[in-house]
Amino acid sequence: MNIELxxxxxxxxxxxxxxxxxKKKFGYLKKTYPSKHLEDINIGYNIGKKTIRDRILSNxxxxxxxxxxxxxxxFRLKVRADRIVEDKFHYFNDLENTYxxxxxxxxxxxRSHAPKDYHWxxxxxxxxxxxxxxxIWELSRFTFTYDLARAYLYTGKDGYAEKFWRLFEDFIENxxxxxxxxxxxxxxxxxxVNAWLFALYHFIDxxxxxxxxxxxxxxxxxxxxxxxxxxxxxxxxxxxxxxxISEATTLVVIGNTLDFLPNSNKLFRKGSKxxxxxxxxxxxxxxxxxQHSHNYHRLVLQNISWYLxxxxxxxxxxxxxxxxxxxxxIDYFMNxxxxxxxxxxxxxxxxxxxxxxxxxxxxxxxxVLQCLNYQLNNTLLFRDTSVNEILNLFNRTxxxxxxxxxxxxxxxxxxxxxxxxHTLKHGDFKxxxxxxxxxxxxxxxxxNHVEIWWREQCIFCDAGTYSYNDNMGIINYFNGTPSHxxxxxxxxxxxxxxxxxxxxxxxxxxxxxxxxxxxxxxxEVELRNYGKYRHKRSVTIGYNEVVIxxxxxxxxxxxxxxxxxxxxxxxxxxxxxxxxxxGEDEWKMTFASDNGGELxxxxxxxxxxxxxxxxxxxxxxxxxxxxxxxxxxxxxxNIKTILSKTEKV
Numbered sequence: 001m002n003i004e005l006x007x008x009x010x011x012x013x014x015x016x017x018x019x020x021x022x023k024k025k026f027g028y029l030k031k032t033y034p035s036k037h038l039e040d041i042n043i044g045y046n047i048g049k050k051t052i053r054d055r056i057l058s059n060x061x062x063x064x065x066x067x068x069x070x071x072x073x074x075f076r077l078k079v080r081a082d083r084i085v086e087d088k089f090h091y092f093n094d095l096e097n098t099y100x101x102x103x104x105x106x107x108x109x110x111r112s113h114a115p116k117d118y119h120w121x122x123x124x125x126x127x128x129x130x131x132x133x134x135x136i137w138e139l140s141r142f143t144f145t146y147d148l149a150r151a152y153l154y155t156g157k158d159g160y161a162e163k164f165w166r167l168f169e170d171f172i173e174n175x176x177x178x179x180x181x182x183x184x185x186x187x188x189x190x191x192x193v194n195a196w197l198f199a200l201y202h203f204i205d206x207x208x209x210x211x212x213x214x215x216x217x218x219x220x221x222x223x224x225x226x227x228x229x230x231x232x233x234x235x236x237x238x239x240x241x242x243x244x245i246s247e248a249t250t251l252v253v254i255g256n257t258l259d260f261l262p263n264s265n266k267l268f269r270k271g272s273k274x275x276x277x278x279x280x281x282x283x284x285x286x287x288x289x290x291q292h293s294h295n296y297h298r299l300v301l302q303n304i305s306w307y308l309x310x311x312x313x314x315x316x317x318x319x320x321x322x323x324x325x326x327x328x329x330i331d332y333f334m335n336x337x338x339x340x341x342x343x344x345x346x347x348x349x350x351x352x353x354x355x356x357x358x359x360x361x362x363x364x365x366x367x368v369l370q371c372l373n374y375q376l377n378n379t380l381l382f383r384d385t386s387v388n389e390i391l392n393l394f395n396r397t398x399x400x401x402x403x404x405x406x407x408x409x410x411x412x413x414x415x416x417x418x419x420x421x422h423t424l425k426h427g428d429f430k431x432x433x434x435x436x437x438x439x440x441x442x443x444x445x446x447x448n449h450v451e452i453w454w455r456e457q458c459i460f461c462d463a464g465t466y467s468y469n470d471n472m473g474i475i476n477y478f479n480g481t482p483s484h485x486x487x488x489x490x491x492x493x494x495x496x497x498x499x500x501x502x503x504x505x506x507x508x509x510x511x512x513x514x515x516x517x518x519x520x521x522x523x524e525v526e527l528r529n530y531g532k533y534r535h536k537r538s539v540t541i542g543y544n545e546v547v548i549x550x551x552x553x554x555x556x557x558x559x560x561x562x563x564x565x566x567x568x569x570x571x572x573x574x575x576x577x578x579x580x581x582x583g584e585d586e587w588k589m590t591f592a593s594d595n596g597g598e599l600x601x602x603x604x605x606x607x608x609x610x611x612x613x614x615x616x617x618x619x620x621x622x623x624x625x626x627x628x629x630x631x632x633x634x635x636x637x638n639i640k641t642i643l644s645k646t647e648k649v
Contacts, residue, residue, distance in 0.1 A: 002498070002504065004504050004505070005498065005502060005504065008441070008504075008506060009441070012237065013237065013238065013240070016234075016237040016238055017238050020234060020238060024121050027121075029119075029121040030119045030121050030122070032230065033119075033120075033121070033178045033183075033227060033230070033231070034178065035119065035176055035177055035178045035179050036177045036178065036223060037176075037177070038172065038177070038216055038219045038220065038223075041219035041220075041222055041223050042222075042262060043215075043218050043219055043222050043258075043260070043261055043262075044260045044261060044262055047215075047218070047260055048211060048215070049209070049210075049211045049214045049215065051260060052200075052204075052214055052215075052218055052258075052260075053204050053205070053214075055257065055258065055259060055260060056197075056200055056201050056204055056257065057201070057204070058313075059256055059257045059258075059259060059310075059313055059314050060197075060201050060257060060309075060310070060313050061313045061396065062309045062310075062312045062313040062394060062395060062396050063198075063201055063309065063313070063393065063394065063396065064392055064393055064394070064395065064396040064398075065153055065202065066392060066396075067153065067154050068388070068389070068392045069150075069154050069359070069389060070386065073359035073386070073389075074154050074155065076359050077147060077150055077151055077154065077359060078151055078154075078155060080095075080147050080151075081147045081148055081150075081151035081160055083098055084144050084147060084148060084163060085159055085160070085163045087100055087101040088100055088101075089101065089139055089144055091108070091135070091138045091139070091351075091618060092138060092350070092351025092616045092617040092618050092619065093351050093353050093356065093362040093616050094351070094616055094618065094619045096619075097619075101139070103116075103174065104136075104139065104140055104170075104171055104174050104175055104180075104182060105130075105136055105174075105175075105180055105181055105182070106136065107130050107131055107132070107133075107135040107136050108135060109131055109132060109135040109618065110129075110130055110131035110132075110135070112129060112130045112131065113130060114128070114130040114133070114136055114180070114181040115180070115181070116174070116179075116180055117179065117180075118179070118180070119178060119179060120178060120179070120180060120181065120182075120183040120184045121184075123180070123181055123184060125181070125184055125185075131469060132467055132468060132469035132470065132618075133181060133184070133469070134350065134467075134468065134469075134617065134618075135618065136181055136182070137181070137182065137185065137188050138351075140171070140175075140182045140188065140192065141188060141191045141192060141195065141354070142167075142168075142171075142191070142192050142195035142196065142199075143191070143195060143353070143354065143355075143356060144167075145164060145195040145196070145198060145199045146195065146198065146355060146356050146357050147356075148160045148161070148163060148164045148199070149164070149198060149199050149202040149203065150357065150393075152202065152203070152206075153202060158206070158207075158208070161203045161206040161208045161209070162208040164199050164203060164208075165203070165208050165209065165210075165213050168196070168199075168213070168217065169213065169216075172216060172220055177220075177223050178227070183227070185243075186227065186228045186231045186232060186234070186235060186243070186247050187235065187242070187243040187246045187247055189224050189227065189228060189250075190224075190228060190246045190247045190249070190250035191246065191354050192224070193221050193224050193225070193250050193253075193254065194250060194253070194306060194354070194355065196217055196220070196221060197221070197253065197254075197257060198355075200214070200217060218258060221254060221258065222254075222258070222261050224250075224254075225250075225251060225254040225255075225258075225261070225263070225267050226263070228247045228250060228251055229251060229263075229266070229267055229270055231247075232244060232247045232248065232251070232270070232274060235247055236274060236278065240290075240440075240441065241282070241290060241291050241296070241441075242282070242291060242296050242299055242300050242303075244274060244278045245275065245278050245279060245282065245300050245303050246299070246303055246354075247271075247274075248270075248271045248272075248274040248275035248278060249271065249275060249303040249304075249306055249307050250271070251267045251268065251270055251271025251274075252267075252268055252271035252272055252275060252307055252310060252311070253271075253306060253307070253310045254267050254268075254271075255267040255268025255269075255271060256268060256310045256311070256313065256314045256316070257310065257313075259314075272319070275307065275319070275322065276319045276321050276322060279300070279304070279321065279322050279325050279326075280321050280325060282300070283300070283325040283326075283328060283329055284328075284416075284418035284419055285328065285418060286328070286332065286416040286417065286418045286419055287325075287328035287329045287330070287331050287332030287333075287416070287419075288332055288416050288418055288419020288420070288421060289329070289419070290440050291347065291348065291443060292346070292347040292348075292419070292420070292421070292442065292443045292444070293346065293347030293348045293349065293443060294333075294336070294343045294344065294345070294346045294347060294349075294365075295347070295348065295349040295350065295351075295352060296347070296348060296350075296352070297329065297332075297333075298353075298365060298368055299352050299354055300329075301326065301329055301330075301368055301369070301372050302354055302355050302368055303354075304322060304326045304372060305355075305368070305371050305372050305375060305390070305394060306355065306394075307322070308372075308375040308376070308394075309375070309394045309395075312375075323376055326372060326376055327376055327377070330369055330372065330373055330376075330381075331408075332414075332416065332419070333365060333369055334369070334381065334408035334410060335410045335411050335414040335423050336414075336421075336423055336432070337365055337366070337369075337410075338430075338453065338456050339456055340364065340456055341360065341361075341363075341364035341365050341366035341367075341382075341387065342363050342364065342365075342456075342458075343363065343365050344432050344451045344458075344461070344462055345363070345461060345462045345463075345464045345613075345614075345615065346421060346432070346434075346451075346462055347443045347444060347446075348443045348444065348465050348468075348479075349464050349465045349614070349616065349617060350465065350468070350617045351616040351617030351618065352617075355390070357389055357390045357393050357394075358387070358389045358390055359386075359389065360386065360387055362615075362616055363615070364387070366381070366382050366384070366387040367387045367388070367389060367390045367391070368390065369381055369382075370382055370387050370388060370390070370391050371390040371391040371394055371395070374391055374395060374398060374403065375394070375395065378403065379403065379404050379405065379406045380400065380403050380404065380405040380406070381405070381406070381407065381408060382405070382407070383405050383407070385400060388400060410423075410425060410430075411423075411425070412424070412425045412426065412516075412521065413425070413514055413516070413521065415512055415514060417436070417511065417512075418436075419436070420434060420435055420436025420509075421433075421434055422434075422435065422512055422523065424514070424521050424523055424539075424541055426520065426521045426541040426542070426543070427541075427542070427543040427544075428454055428455050428543075429452065429453070429454060429541050429543075429546060430452075430453040430454075431450060431451070431452050431453070431523075431539060431541055431546065432450070432451040432453075433448070433449070433450050433512070433523055433525060433537075433539060434446050434447055434448065434449040434450075435447060435448060435509045435510075435512050435525035435526075435527070436507070436509055437506075437507065437508045437509050438506040438507050438508075441501070441502075441503075442495060442503045442506055442507065443479070443501075444478075444479045444480070444484070445479070445480045445481045445484075445493040445494040445495045445497075445503065445507070446462075446481065446484040446486070446494075447486065447494050447507045447509060447527045447530075447535075448486045448487070448509075448525055448527050448535055448537045449462065449484040449485050449486045450485045450486070450537075450539055450548065451485065452546055452643065454645070458570070459569060459571065459582070459587065459643070460485050460567050460568060460569050461485075461568055461569065461570060461613065461623075462483075462484065462485075462568075463477070463478055463483035463484070463568055463612060463613050463614060463623075464478060464613060464614035464615060464616075465478050465479065465614055465617060466478045466612075466614035466617070466618065466619070466620050467617070467618060468500075468501075472497075473609050474609060475497075476493065476497060477609045477610070477612065478612075478614060479497075480493035480497065481493040481494050482566070482610070483566075483568065483612070483625075484566065484568075485566060485567050485568060486535070486537070486565075486566065487535055487537075487550050487552060487563055487564065487565050487566070487639075488563070488564040488565075488566055489530055489531065489533055489535070489552065489561060489562070489563060489564075490531070490561060490562050491562060491564070492531065494507055494527065494530050495507060505529065507527060507529065507530075508527075508528050508529045509525060509526060509527050509528060510525070510526040510528060512524065512525050519542060519543070520540055520541060520542045521540075521541050522538055522539065522540040522541070523538070523539050524536070524537070524538045525537050525538075532554065532555050533552055533553065533554055533555075533561070534552070534553040535550065535551075535552055535553075536550070536551040536552075536553065537549070537550050537551075544644060544645045545642055545643060545644035545645065546642075546643045546644075547640070547641070547642050547643075548640070548641040548642075548643075549638065549639070549640050549641075550565060550638065550639045550640075550641075551636060551637070551638050552636070552637045553635065553636050554634075554635050554636070555635075556635060559633065560631055560632070560633045561631065561632060561633070561637075562629075562630075562631050563597075563629070563630050563631070563632070563637065563639070564627050564628070564629050565591070565597075565627070565628040565629075565639050565641065566625060566626070566627055567589075567625070567626040567641075568611075568613065568623055568624070568625050568626075569582060569623065569624050569625075569626070570613060570623045570624070571583040571587070571624070572584070572624070573601055573624040573626065575599060575601055577599070578590060578591045578592070578597075578599055578628075579591075580599070580626060581646075585646055586645065586646055587643060587644070587645060587646060588642075588643075588644050588646050589626075589641065589642065589643050589644075590641070590642045590644075591628045591639065591640070591641055592639070592640045593628070593630055593637070593638060593639040593640070594632070594634060594637055594638050595630070595632060595634075596630065597628050597629055597630030597639070598628075598629045598630070599626070599627070599628055599629075600626075600627040600629055601624055601625065601626050601627070602624070602625045602627070603622050603623070603624050603625070604621075604622025604623075610625050610627075611623055611624060611625040612625075628641070
């Protein structure tokens with residue numbers, strides 16, 4: 001095993017991972033998590049539907065069944081729910097495409113099946129014939145449940161409840177406990193449990209919720225709770241990210257809600273302990289998140305909201321550590337977010353919206369922040385009532401009309417030293433800059449990346465993720481330096497790519513320096529270990545232009561180096577010599593360097609793989625990637641870029 005990997009991740013991680021792999025290879029995991037039949041699951045003495053109904057309604061008392069959705073939103077929701085009734089599903093919040101149900105172990109991406117009859121520990125999730133396992137897990141998360149439950153709540157149509165139960169029965173019939181790919185990940189199991197509990201609350205009094213169906217669901221949830229309880233240390237010790245938070249949250253909610261289970265207190269205690277510990281170290285003191293990802297950060301905030309709803313329902317003490325870190329997260333996002341609720345597509349983005357209880361778009365973060373802020377502070381962040389659905393569903397007693405709105409004024413300069421994602425606002429510009437020295441596992445090789453917004457318009461963007469399991473050319477583009485708005489040196493990423501989610505040669509950067517004047521604000525960053533090079537970048541923001549100066553410094557002047565300054569945009573691009581016009585001639589962009597360079601643009605190019613953006617997981621679309629290309633043997637080389645707003649006559 002690579003020594004640098006051990007140095008980065010720690011000896012404790014190495015020992016745990018090694019032991020786990022040995023246990024998997026020699027069948028210990030298969031013995032620890034044996035296949036079971038539902039009839040063998042103990043949920044307590046003489047527990048029937050009436051007891052379950054009473055506990056569900058009592059222990060989820062914060063959940064609401066009030067119809068407060070606008071007709072146009074109900075219409076959109078109903079269209080999706082009707083598709084689900086016809087076995088047509090949207091994947092990864094891509095609303096442009098639907099996929100017909102084939103099987104729970106089927107990938108519509110590769111049109112192939114994962115093994116159905118093997119124990120989960122015997123199935124590989126990478127380099128397998130069925131491709132990216134997330135295309136199987138997506139349907140099995142049961143997030144479509146939230147559409148069915150809401151459509152039933154707002155329309156009263158019986159078919160939505162019946163469809164949910166038929167899908168549930170089909171799942172448990174074709175996914176025997178501990179058998180198949182859908183038991184490989186405890187976090188995926190936790191998402192499924194959350195969806196089932198939400199459905200149970202909303203459908204419990206519907207005639208389709210028969211005694212047998214309800215009992216089978218509770219037995220399934222009880223088994224899932226035991227599995228997560230036993231397996232959560234893998235997420236804590238080996239995965240070290242949002243997995244442990246999701247799993248701990250679900251343990252707490254199962255323990256609170258199904259308090260008649262023989263081990264409900266044990267689930268609650270372990271979940272509470274781990275949740276507090278994991279949130280405390282994964283959310284930093286500047287409100288940023290350890291995974292360097294806005295999407296995964298939102299996932300964590302939804303887990304916290306679910307935790308708060310559960311704890312308030314049973315009137316239990318809420319960890320003030322969790323409250324503090326959640327509030328810091330809100331502050332972080334309120335400096336990043338646009339007025340429309342959009343945030344940069346920063347870091348890994350797997351399309352997760354684990355509780356999509358809103359008709360606002362996938363990249364609108366307001367619904368989650370609005371709900372969480374109310375749960376924490378009894379105030380609202382946004383006046384737009386269309387973002388309140390999660391708030392209304394998770395808080396029975398909320399009265400929006402009687403609640404104060406405390407709109408957040410974003411800071412002109414928000415430097416997040418721990419997270420390394422910095423935001424500067426000047427005039428109508430908002431600029432995001434990535435710069436830090438990694439102490440936790442990196443996600444993407446994106447140091448000195450710059451994203452530029454003008455009012456509500458993103459001028460230069462992040463490419464996103466697309467897939468965690470594809471050919472290396474595509475992965476290296478999206479996750480590596482080639483897709484980011486920075487300098488690419490010698491066609492190699494800033495860090496060396498290892499297997500799966502591993503990077504070597506973690507980036508080391510100088511702390512950002514900020515200089516402010518009345519007419520401008522400037523940030524200076526420096527990546528010190530881009531191979532043998534250093535990359536210094538200054539970004540100066542005026543009222544009508546942004547000036548970027550890149551300096552690449554080599555250890556000597558003997559080697560000829562290849563530099564590509566990259567900018568990715570979804571705006572139209574027109575090229576004339578070393579000048580570009582963007583959008584409807586709204587923007588002008590010019591380049592200058594020490595000895596000149598060649599201006600190249602790519603749009604959805606397959607060879608080389610350039611000019612692509614992925615707005616959510618598994619989807620990619622063409623965009624304009626602008627490359628300013630030069631070669632030099634100078635020890636120090638400078639490139640100046642000016643983006644200016646065009647005055648229209």
